[in-house]
Amino acid sequence: MIDILDRLGLSPISSGAWAGSELPATDDLISSINPSNGQVLGQVSMATEEQYEQVVRKAEEVQREWRMLPAPKRGEIIREIADAFRAKKEELGMLVSLEAGKIRAEGQGEVQETIDIADFSVGLSRQLYGLTMHSERPSHRMYEQWHPLGTIGVITAFNFPNAVWAWNAIIAAICGDAVVWKPSLKAMLVAVATHKIADDVLKKHGWSGLFGLVIGRDNTVGDRMIRDPRLPLISATGSTRMGRHVGAVVAQRLGRSLLELGGNNAMIVEKDANLDLAVRAILFAAVGTAGQRCTSLRRLIVHKDIVPQLLPRLQKAYAQVRVGDPLAAGTLMGPLIDAGAVASFEQAIATAVADGGTILAGGHRKEGNFVEPTLILARPDMHIVKEETFAPILYVLPYGTLDEAIAIQNGVPQGLSSAIFTDSFRAAETFLSHNGSDCGIANVNIGTSGAEIGGAFGGEKETGGGRESGSDSWKAYMRRQTCTLNWGSSLPLAQGITFDI
Numbered sequence: 001m002i003d004i005l006d007r008l009g010l011s012p013i014s015s016g017a018w019a020g021s022e023l024p025a026t027d028d029l030i031s032s033i034n035p036s037n038g039q040v041l042g043q044v045s046m047a048t049e050e051q052y053e054q055v056v057r058k059a060e061e062v063q064r065e066w067r068m069l070p071a072p073k074r075g076e077i078i079r080e081i082a083d084a085f086r087a088k089k090e091e092l093g094m095l096v097s098l099e100a101g102k103i104r105a106e107g108q109g110e111v112q113e114t115i116d117i118a119d120f121s122v123g124l125s126r127q128l129y130g131l132t133m134h135s136e137r138p139s140h141r142m143y144e145q146w147h148p149l150g151t152i153g154v155i156t157a158f159n160f161p162n163a164v165w166a167w168n169a170i171i172a173a174i175c176g177d178a179v180v181w182k183p184s185l186k187a188m189l190v191a192v193a194t195h196k197i198a199d200d201v202l203k204k205h206g207w208s209g210l211f212g213l214v215i216g217r218d219n220t221v222g223d224r225m226i227r228d229p230r231l232p233l234i235s236a237t238g239s240t241r242m243g244r245h246v247g248a249v250v251a252q253r254l255g256r257s258l259l260e261l262g263g264n265n266a267m268i269v270e271k272d273a274n275l276d277l278a279v280r281a282i283l284f285a286a287v288g289t290a291g292q293r294c295t296s297l298r299r300l301i302v303h304k305d306i307v308p309q310l311l312p313r314l315q316k317a318y319a320q321v322r323v324g325d326p327l328a329a330g331t332l333m334g335p336l337i338d339a340g341a342v343a344s345f346e347q348a349i350a351t352a353v354a355d356g357g358t359i360l361a362g363g364h365r366k367e368g369n370f371v372e373p374t375l376i377l378a379r380p381d382m383h384i385v386k387e388e389t390f391a392p393i394l395y396v397l398p399y400g401t402l403d404e405a406i407a408i409q410n411g412v413p414q415g416l417s418s419a420i421f422t423d424s425f426r427a428a429e430t431f432l433s434h435n436g437s438d439c440g441i442a443n444v445n446i447g448t449s450g451a452e453i454g455g456a457f458g459g460e461k462e463t464g465g466g467r468e469s470g471s472d473s474w475k476a477y478m479r480r481q482t483c484t485l486n487w488g489s490s491l492p493l494a495q496g497i498t499f500d501i
């Protein structure tokens with residue numbers, strides 16, 4: 001372990017406050033715990049309010065210069081940041097596995113996502129396009145342009161401790177913004193390592209401090225951040241409970257928020273689905289990351305005629321899932337993040353059973369934070385089915401008609417990711433129509449998790465409505481300005497109004 005920290009340039013005790021460079025560590029230390037074995041991986045000191053001030057002031061100072069650097073020049077620096085993450089992919093991915101419990105392939109995959117978004121952003125730096133409009137007035141030109149917003153506050157969840165920072169920070173930097181990041185206290189070392197990799201590149205070019213890091217408690221640093229009028233945008237990823245609070249506080253000061261909150265994702269399996277594909281997709285989406293992705297599959301809506309075929313195949317596949325050390329070869333599922341997550345897993349199963357659910361596979365805690373991937377035959381009206389439990393529990397919900405299936409799919413408060421497995425063109429298009437899925441992500445013959453960075457990522461309803469990553473998500477990090485220029489020698493007014501003396 002010390003070896004991984006060493007390779008990433010981290011000491012056993014890190015400061016939680018980085019204004020580019022590391023600020024002095026305080027005495028208020030919190031340990032980072034490996035969820036697989038309870039061992040302490042390292043310690044981080046909690047940022048104080050004064051340190052928070054230092055980080056924000058530094059970010060603001062750097063941003064005033066950075067915003068004047070042409071965007072393609074910013075892109076050249078981001079290209080080097082992409083290469084720096086490439087060079088550290090193996091060790092950073094391993095740290096993700098050690099601290100967040102992801103299996104090796106998923107830890108590496110998370111860092112790859114950061115590299116991908118940085119590569120994408122290099123091209124984006126030449127594509128921050130505005131529209132031109134035809135003015136109704138003669139000899140007038142009208143267009144819109146995009147300016148940087150300023151310094152952005154980014155709050156991240158434990159389950160993507162590296163990539164969610166990148167979705168926000170790298171795009172924001174291309175847009176000319178600075179970023180102050182408050183990561184989860186459950187994945188602090190990945191945050192420090194991520195920050196260091198990016199800041200080492202920035203330092204080389206004289207831009208250290210463009211990315212700031214504050215690791216601290218929600219009631220000191222977190223609350224200060226969301227109330228801070230110097231941060232025009234707060235991008236927050238986490239539970240719906242957190243989003244409700246953050247959204248309300250930011251709205252109160254008329255700031256902008258970009259919310260990426262909980263999901264309760266479903267897959268519809270039609271009668272004509274290719275079950276070989278469906279079983280593999282279900283397994284990865286429901287069991288991958290131990291069910292701790294916002295896009296994890298939580299509800300399987302299966303046509304009643306194929307329930308007898310599909311369930312035995314799933315039960316067999318579930319029995320073969322190897323649960324254990326995330327870095328061991330052959331492991332498909334690591335631990336839950338902590339004892340609280342295990343308690344939520346056990347409580348959800350007990351509630352489902354008490355409400356008439358039948359356990360078809362798993363259902364138990366193994367040891368420590370390891371649990372069995374679990375399948376439960378349930379009903380869509382069960383209260384627990386409408387909640388997001390951040391664990392590998394999949395509720396199987398039989399249906400009769402496609403309309404009924406879509407109603408079940410949409411009948412929850414969350415609206416992140418959805419999928420249908422079918423070989424019917426009509427069923428697929430119905431699912432994608434205005435009468436179909438109400439989610440931000442809708443897939444055909446692909447599972448609910450594992451989105452590509454090129455698309456806009458996010459969801460509707462209680463998922464918060466935010467969009468991050470690809471497509472035109474960059475617009476959230478900029479302010480739009482409409483400009484009208486008169487190059488004639490008279491002053492015509494819009495709407496034909498005359499106002500002559």
Ligand code: NAD
Binds near residue numbers: 155159226238239262
């Ligand atoms: P969480 O809500 O407990 O914490 C998320 C972040 O919010 C942490 O950094 C936490 O410290 C911070 N926070 C909490 N209260 C705050 C406050 N009052 N002020 C400022 N910051 C505050 O979530 P978690 O357990 O870390 O992550 C799991 C949740 O995140 C799940 O619900 C999952 O669906 C969601 N998630 C959503 C997406 C998405 O893109 N939609 C992605 C990843 C995770």
